[in-house]
Amino acid sequence: MECEGMPVLSVVKDLGQDMMDFLISAWCVTLEGDIVQNIAFKKYLIPIKVQGPERQQPIFGRMVSNAGCSAAPDKIACLRDASYESIYSSVQGELTNKSFARAAYFAGYHSLQSTWAPRPDGTFLTKSPHTLVDEGKIANVSLIIGDMKDEGTLFSLVNSLNTTSTDQFKNYFKSIWWPMATSEEMDCLAELYPQDPTAGSPFDTGILNSITPQYKRIAAWTGDYSFEAQRRQLLSNAPGPKWTYQTDNSLADLSLPPILGSNILNVPVPGSFHGSDIFFYDYGTLPVPNSKNIMDTTISFVSTLDPNNHGRSELAKWPEYTSSDKKMYHFIESGPEVITDTYREDQMAYINTHADSFLI
Numbered sequence: 001m002e003c004e005g006m007p008v009l010s011v012v013k014d015l016g017q018d019m020m021d022f023l024i025s026a027w028c029v030t031l032e033g034d035i036v037q038n039i040a041f042k043k044y045l046i047p048i049k050v051q052g053p054e055r056q057q058p059i060f061g062r063m064v065s066n067a068g069c070s071a072a073p074d075k076i077a078c079l080r081d082a083s084y085e086s087i088y089s090s091v092q093g094e095l096t097n098k099s100f101a102r103a104a105y106f107a108g109y110h111s112l113q114s115t116w117a118p119r120p121d122g123t124f125l126t127k128s129p130h131t132l133v134d135e136g137k138i139a140n141v142s143l144i145i146g147d148m149k150d151e152g153t154l155f156s157l158v159n160s161l162n163t164t165s166t167d168q169f170k171n172y173f174k175s176i177w178w179p180m181a182t183s184e185e186m187d188c189l190a191e192l193y194p195q196d197p198t199a200g201s202p203f204d205t206g207i208l209n210s211i212t213p214q215y216k217r218i219a220a221w222t223g224d225y226s227f228e229a230q231r232r233q234l235l236s237n238a239p240g241p242k243w244t245y246q247t248d249n250s251l252a253d254l255s256l257p258p259i260l261g262s263n264i265l266n267v268p269v270p271g272s273f274h275g276s277d278i279f280f281y282d283y284g285t286l287p288v289p290n291s292k293n294i295m296d297t298t299i300s301f302v303s304t305l306d307p308n309n310h311g312r313s314e315l316a317k318w319p320e321y322t323s324s325d326k327k328m329y330h331f332i333e334s335g336p337e338v339i340t341d342t343y344r345e346d347q348m349a350y351i352n353t354h355a356d357s358f359l360i
Contacts, residue, residue: 046129046145046230046231046234047128047129047130047132047133047230047233047234048117048128048129048130048230048360049128049129049130049230049355049356049358049359049360050117050118050119050120050128050129050359050360051119051128051180051359051360052119052120052121052122052128053119053121055119055359055360056119059094059115062090062093062094063079063087063090064078064079066086066089066090066093067079067082067083067086067087067090068082068086069082094115108158108159109158109159109176110159110176111155111156111158111159111176111222112155112222112226112360113176113177113360114360117360128359130230130233130352130355131355133233133234133237133238134233134237136237136239138234138237138238138239139240140239140240141238141240142240142241142242142301142305143234143238143240143241143242143243144242144243144244144245144298144301144307145231145234145235145242145243145244146231146244146245146246146247146328146329147223147227147228147231147246147247148246148247148249148272148273148274148275148276148277149201149202149203149246149247149248149249149271149272150201150202150203150219150223150270150271150272150273150274151201151222151223151226151227151228151273151274152201152218152219152220152221152222152223152224152226152227152274153201153202153219153223153269153270153271153273153274154270154273154274154275155219155222155226155274156201156215156218156219156222157211157215157269157270159172159218160211160212160213160214160215160218160219161212163212163214163218164212164213164214165213165214166190166195168214169190169195169214169217169218170186170187170189170190172218173186173189173221174186177358177360178357178358178359178360180356180357180358180359181354181357181358182357185354185357185358188350189221189350189351192346192347192350193217193220193221193224193347194217195213195214195217196217197209197210197216197217199216199217199220200215200216200217200219200220201216201219201220201223201271202216202219202267202269202270202271202272203220203271205271208268209268209269209271211269220344223274224344224347224348224351225351225358227274228344228348229348229351229352231244232341232348232352233352235321235323235341236323241305241320242320242321243301243307243318243319243320243321243329244321244328244329244341245318245328245329245330245331246328246329246330246331246339246341247272247277247281247290247294247330247331248272248330248331248332248333249267249271249272249273249276249277249280250267250332250333277290277294277331281294281295281331282294282295282298288333289333289334289335290331290332290333293315293331293335293336294331296310296312296315297310297315297318297329297336307329314335315335315336316329316335316336316337316338317338318336318338319338321341325340326340326341326342327339327340327341328340328341
């Protein structure tokens with residue numbers, strides 16, 4: 001099978017894209033080729049920063065024990081023959097035995113520190129995707145990648161309930177997310193993401209939506225680490241034509257038809273939260289301008305490798321992203337506008353330059 005020259009369309013829009021990105025990366029790196037003449041429309045979570053299989057070894061050990069495979073010479077073969085019930089109970093045990101509300105998984109206490117994150121094995125996937133991207137081992141494809149304005153809020157509702165001080169904030173992320181980070185690195189991140197609700201997420205809402213003392217701080221940190229910093233790293237290294245965007249929700253989307261020319265208040269508490277663009281806009285659920293504008297630009301990109309060939313002269317032209325001007329399309333109800341992708345630049349640069357300390 002040849003990697004080079006095969007046309008591939010990847011339109012992946014949620015957390016499940018992790019595995020596809022791992023498979024595409026591993027396939028092309030293993031075959032030492034690039035996918036060319038391809039396109040990708042990506043939302044969320046690339047290139048993730050992950051440790052190797054040693055991080056998962058205790059979980060594997062518990063599953064082996066639960067399945068009665070501890071004495072088996074080939075534990076993988078034994079697990080393949082294990083009963084569905086034993087595997088299922090192991091998975092459910094990981095979801096419930098760590099801390100309160102763990103059963104909620106991504107919306108629970110451990111948030112996006114996923115128990116089941118894919119791992120590089122050194123053979124099929126040689127390294128963590130963030131390292132491969134930095135090394136230039138990335139497919140040469142036309143690419144659109146973007147985020148919601150408040151990606152971290154949905155994953156910060158539970159863990160903020162008993163994380164109420166700066167010390168608890170730092171301890172939570174070091175103990176649950178990044179055990180390899182130093183105390184100095186955690187101190188620096190706490191300074192970059194201060195306990196100031198006006199700087200937190202939902203962004204641009206002042207002191208509003210501060211449902212717990214650390215909620216907006218945790219949401220800002222979680223969203224930037226898990227989504228925004230990864231998006232920027234990919235844009236800095238992807239060799240092909242690329243476009244980026246940010247999407248804003250408004251109350252008008254969820255109640256009355258929007259008033260053109262104005263954007264009403266953000267949705268209370270979660271703001272422009274993760275996944276809301278998929279449900280509200282990408283599937284045309286709401287008959288509002290954002291739905292049509294997002295669908296038209298997406299169809300244009302998929303059809304012509306350019307999001308601007310939609311025949312709608314009233315829409316602002318969506319410029320390609322370059323490292324020099326960093327132009328970004330901002331989807332809002334009054335009509336998309338072009339902004340500069342430089343918000344929280346120091347914070348995300350720190351995350352990406354210290355990536356090996358912040359592996360999940």
